[in-house]
Every structure is written in structure tokens, then in C-alpha cells.
Amino acid sequence: MDLRSQEWFGRTGKDGFIYRAWMKNQGLPHHLFEKKPVIGICNTWSELTPCNAHFRDLAEAVKRGVWEAGGFPLEFPVMSLGECQIKPTAMLFRNLASMDVEESIRGNSIDGVILMCGCDKTTPSLMMGACSVNIPTLVVSGGPMLAGRFQGRKIGTSDLWRFAEDFKTGKMSQAEFVAAEACMARSIGHCAPMGTASTMAAMVESLGLALPDNATIPAADSRRKVLAHMAGIRAVELVRENVRPSDILTRQAFENAIMVNAALGGSTNFIIHLMAIAGRIGVELSLDDFDRLSAKIPLLANVQPSGEHFVEDLFYAGGLPAVIRELKDFLHNDAMTINGRPIGDNCVEAQCFDRNVIATVEEPFKPESGIAVLRGNLCKNGAVLKPSAATPELMKHTGRAVVFENIDDYKARIDDPELDVDPSCVLVLKNVGPKGYPGMPEVGNMQLPAKVLAQGVHDMVRISDGRMSGTGYGTVVLHVSPESAIGGNLALVQNGDMITLDVEQRLLHLHVSDEELAQRLVKWQLPELGYDRGYVNMFIRHVTQAHEGADFDFLRGASGPVVKRDSH
Ligand code: FES
Ligand code: MG
Numbered sequence: 393m394d395l396r397s398q399e400w401f402g403r404t405g406k407d408g409f410i411y412r413a414w415m416k417n418q419g420l421p422h423h424l425f426e427k428k429p430v431i432g433i434c435n436t437w438s439e440l441t442p443c444n445a446h447f448r449d450l451a452e453a454v455k456r457g458v459w460e461a462g463g464f465p466l467e468f469p470v471m472s473l474g475e476c477q478i479k480p481t482a483m484l485f486r487n488l489a490s491m492d493v494e495e496s497i498r499g500n501s502i503d504g505v506i507l508m509c510g511c512d513k514t515t516p517s518l519m520m521g522a523c524s525v526n527i528p529t530l531v532v533s534g535g536p537m538l539a540g541r542f543q544g545r546k547i548g549t550s551d552l553w554r555f556a557e558d559f560k561t562g563k564m565s566q567a568e569f570v571a572a573e574a575c576m577a578r579s580i581g582h583c584a585p586m587g588t589a590s591t592m593a594a595m596v597e598s599l600g601l602a603l604p605d606n607a608t609i610p611a612a613d614s615r616r617k618v619l620a621h622m623a624g625i626r627a628v629e630l631v632r633e634n635v636r637p638s639d640i641l642t643r644q645a646f647e648n649a650i651m652v653n654a655a656l657g658g659s660t661n662f663i664i665h666l667m668a669i670a671g672r673i674g675v676e677l678s679l680d681d682f683d684r685l686s687a688k689i690p691l692l693a694n695v696q697p698s699g700e701h702f703v704e705d706l707f708y709a710g711g712l713p714a715v716i717r718e719l720k721d722f723l724h725n726d727a728m729t730i731n732g733r734p735i736g737d738n739c740v741e742a743q744c745f746d747r748n749v750i751a752t753v754e755e756p757f758k759p760e761s762g763i764a765v766l767r768g769n770l771c772k773n774g775a776v777l778k779p780s781a782a783t784p785e786l787m788k789h790t791g792r793a794v795v796f797e798n799i800d801d802y803k804a805r806i807d808d809p810e811l812d813v814d815p816s817c818v819l820v821l822k823n824v825g826p827k828g829y830p831g832m833p834e835v836g837n838m839q840l841p842a843k844v845l846a847q848g849v850h851d852m853v854r855i856s857d858g859r860m861s862g863t864g865y866g867t868v869v870l871h872v873s874p875e876s877a878i879g880g881n882l883a884l885v886q887n888g889d890m891i892t893l894d895v896e897q898r899l900l901h902l903h904v905s906d907e908e909l910a911q912r913l914v915k916w917q918l919p920e921l922g923y924d925r926g927y928v929n930m931f932i933r934h935v936t937q938a939h940e941g942a943d944f945d946f947l948r949g950a951s952g953p954v955v956k957r958d959s960h
Pocket of ligand 1: 443475510511512582583587589
């Protein structure tokens with residue numbers, strides 16, 4: 393076994409001295425540097441990423457496994473992105489964090505790596521970076537929170553959106569709001585519904601890059617540490633067997649992930665992150681793959697935001713293996729996974745213990761699942777909508793556009809009693825795309841006008857070039873591409889234009905002639921984005937559009953694990 397780490401630790405003379413001597417200040421005996429598989433533990437622990445704040449503890453369990461298997465664990469931090477803390481949006485920094493991960497892995501003396509992933513962007517950023525290096529890699533997710541309890545009922549992040557409406561209409565006081573905060577996030581872990589964090593954890597499990605049950609064991613459950621320990625053992629074996637992400641992340645694996653995500657009612661953010669990961673590992677994937685592959689998959693998981701339960705309940709009902717087993721007639725069951733067994737074999741004995749949480753294919757929770765990819769003159773390169781989280785009556789709808797030029801315009805006018813809007817209108821929000829905001833924030837499920845909410849209406853068709861939280865719901869058209877900030881037709885919509893959404897026909901149509909649109913485009917001016925230096929300037933210049941995964945153009949692909957030069 394040729395160990396990459398020996399290019400550092402196995403050296404003689406000055407170079408070996410330099411690569412080992414300073415490491416020894418941590419109390420490491422010399423024999424550790426002699427041909428032991430070094431497992432890097434890539435940690436996104438941060439107190440500013442509360443969903444990952446238990447990761448130092450969890451990393452200790454990983455280390456125990458690595459030691460047990462005869463490896464040498466070395467933990468290192470990378471940029472962590474706290475979805476609820478970092479402004480203007482964590483998505484602005486996903487690609488930056490991926491660069492940190494890629495260079496930290498490549499530049500250091502490690503043979504294999506465990507990615508400690510939790511809060512939304514921490515999974516795709518670590519996966520993207522690791523795929524561009526392609527040394528043996530295994531993901532350990534942090535696990536979901538326990539469901540909250542508020543005023544006698546279970547709550548999770550999706551309830552925030554309901555609470556916000558109740559607060560706006562005066563049904564809920566500020567004091568109740570504060571009480572609900574503490575009730576909702578009462579344990580370690582990431583968001584309790586099938587939001588983006590759990591969607592990402594399920595993504596890595598269905599891709600085969602994590603051990604079975606990685607997606608659903610609650611963070612607070614002792615079995616999460618057992619999983620971390622077993623992952624530590626397995627990482628050492630992966631190095632010995634030389635299994636790399638490119639061996640696991642095949643086209644079949646990506647197709648499996650898309651189908652499992654459909655059955656789970658996973659986040660729309662899944663698309664943008666999976667596309668970016670596919671771009672790094674060199675698998676061709678298009679928006680149409682998501683629609684085509686998920687079209688035949690019914691919704692099996694009765695979990696918020698598409699259903700009523702939480703990821704914790706999904707674990708008790710049998711976890712992802714039980715969902716995967718249920719999908720056996722659809723999936724590529726022979727796709728290899730990181731534990732050395734095909735995904736079908738891993739799940740062949742999985743049982744469902746609660747049919748209220750995991751339904752059968754024959755009697756699904758809802759017939760429609762997945763993510764619908766829309767086409768039309770308003771989104772020449774596509775837009776997406778999550779049917780399972782939408783209102784059935786609105787999925788075929790024509791309405792008058794009420795246009796907001798940007799997020800500031802929206803905030804200034806949405807609750808204006810004079811706003812000319814009724815529940816049949818279509819709310820259009822521009823300039824919240826990758827370049828326009830910048831960073832494509834989760835504002836697409838914009839709150840309805842106060843005067844509409846006051847009528848007891850809770851959903852309207854909404855269209856934007858932004859994203860929405862994986863915990864969000866509603867008849868929300870997202871990821872419109874090309875975005876308005878680069879002159880996509882979304883930029884040309886005016887108040888009063890008629891728009892048709894027809895999900896069954898996969899159509900999003902603006903009832904304005906091509907000639908009229910061409911005239912409007914002549915008058916249209918490129919918005920002043922206002923960042924003339926620094927990372928954000930680079931982001932705006934290099935970020936790709938939503939339908940391409942919003943990675944940087946220069947980050948697609950991989951550079952492999954080889955570093956040609958030494959540090960001294
Ligand atoms: Fe971190 Fe939801 S805020 S997972
Ligand atoms: Mg989110």
C-alpha cells in the first residue's frame with residue numbers, strides 16, 4: 393500500500409524533519425509517522441454554525457474508530473457556514489468553502505478524509521471540495537435535532553413560516569414567538585424537518601458515500617456516535633482498499649440520489665448542490681434528469697415540509713434503508729457504496745415500523761413527488777417547483793403579475809394597504825439570483841401581502857430567480873434561469889402582465905409577445921451590482937447560473953491529489 397502521507401512523513405533528511413518535527417509538539421510518538429493511514433477529519437465545527445456545534449464531540453467518536461483500525465486521525469477545521477447566521481446568505485460562500493476544503497485536503501499529509509457535515513451548505517461545500525481531490529472519502533453527518541414541542545404539539549423549522557404569518561396577522565405575540573424559539577431548537581443537530589440539511593444527509597447516503605442510517609439518526613441519539621466510530625474504522629479500510637469518490641459517484645449513484653430525494657420530498661436546493669457535485673466529479677447531469685427520474689417516484693416519506701412528521705420519526709420508522717428498500721424496483725440496486733456493498737444489499741433487510749411515516753409504493757403518501765422542471769419564455773433554461781409542497785389548485789393557474797424589482801422593493805411595499813394585489817395575482821420577485829442578490833438567497837417563498845393573509849389565504853403563485861429554504865412550502869417557482877440580473881426575461885416582466893403556471897404541462901409562460909419582449913430588452917439596463925473588490929466581486933464574475941449548479945466556472949472538474957512541490 394502506497395500511502396500518500398508518506399510523501400510527507402516518510403521522508404528522510406531536512407524535508408522529513410520539517411514535516412514531522414512540528415507535528416510532534418502535539419505529543420505524537422514517532423511510530424505514528426511510519427506507514428499508518430492518516431485520516432483527516434474535515435470539521436465544520438463552529439459556534440456560529442449551531443447545527444454543527446456538537447462536531448468536536450462527534451469527531452472524538454470518529455477518532456476512536458480510526459485508532460481502532462490502526463489509522464492515525466488528524467482533525468482540521470474548514471470554513472463553516474451557519475445557515476441562519478451568515479449574511480447575506482450562506483449560499484454566497486458555498487463555493488468559497490469548497491475551495492478551502494479542496495486545498496486543505498490536497499495540501500496536507502492525509503490518505504483519506506472524513507467530512508463532518510451538517511447545516512445546509514456544509515455538506516455540498518465539503519463534497520464539492522473533496523470530489524475535486526478524489527482521495528478516499530466518507531461523510532459523517534451530524535444528524536437532525538429532536539422535534540421541538542410548543543404549546544403541546546411538535547414543531548420544527550417549517551412551523552417558523554406559519555408562526556411568521558400568525559405574528560404578522562396578530563394571532564401570535566412577540567412573547568409567544570420568543571417562547572417558540574427555545575422550544576423549536578431544543579437539542580443538538582440540524583433542522584428537524586426534511587429541510588436542506590437532512591436532504592443533503594440523505595443525498596450522501598443514497599449516493600453511497602456514507603454508511604447506512606447516516607441521514608436520519610438524531611444528533612442526540614448515542615447511535616450517532618456509533619455511526620461516527622464505524623465511519624472512522626471504515627475510512628482506514630477505504631485507504632487500504634484505495635476506494636475513491638469517483639469509484640462510488642457514478643451516473644447510477646446520482647440517479648439513485650435523485651429518485652430517493654423524490655420519495656423523501658427533499659429540498660429544491662438538492663438540485664443546485666447535486667449539479668455542482670456532479671460537475672466536480674465529472675458526471676453529466678441536467679435539469680431534465682431530475683424531472684424525468686423523479687416523475688415515476690411517489691412521495692413515501694410523510695415528513696415536513698411535504699408531510700407532518702420529522703426526520704427523527706423517519707429514523708424510528710426504519711430510516712433511509714427502509715425507503716430505499718421500498719424503491720427497489722426503481723433504483724440501481726447494484727450501485728456500490730462506501731461500505732463495500734451495493735446499495736440494494738445494504739437495504740435488503742430493512743423494515744418499516746410505521747406506515748404513517750414511510751408509505752409503500754402501492755399506497756404512497758402523495759402520488760406526486762420530486763421536483764418539477766418548468767420551461768417557457770419566462771425561464772428559457774428552466775425553473776423548478778416542488779409539487780409535494782404546493783397547493784394542488786394553484787398548480788394550473790393564470791394570474792396578473794405583481795412585480796417587485798428587488799428584495800428592498802418587496803420589503804418596502806408588500807404590506808402596503810394600497811398594493812394592487814389579490815389572491816389570484818402572481819408575485820414576481822426579481823434580482824435574487826446568483827449574481828443579482830448576490831448569492832441566490834432563500835427568499836423565493838416570500839411572505840404573502842398582509843391584506844391577502846388577512847383574508848385567510850395562505851398560498852399564492854410566487855416566481856423568482858432565488859431559492860427557498862428546504863423547510864419552505866407553497867406554490868413557489870424558483871431558480872428561474874437565466875436570472876433577471878443578466879437580462880433573462882424575468883427582468884422584463886411588468887405589473888399587469890399575465891403569467892400562466894401549468895405544472896402538469898411543465899410550463900411557465902409570460903403572455904407577452906417576443907417583439908414586445910425584444911423592445912423591453914432594448915430599454916432594460918444592467919443593474920449596478922455594487923461590488924468592485926474582494927470575494928463577492930469574484931463571485932459575481934464567475935458564478936454560473938442556477939441550472940448549472942451555481943458553481944464557479946473555474947471550479948468545475950478536479951485537479952486530483954498530487955502536489956508537485958515541497959514547502960521548503
Ligand atoms: Fe442549520 Fe437548518 S439552520 S440546518
Ligand atoms: Mg436553508
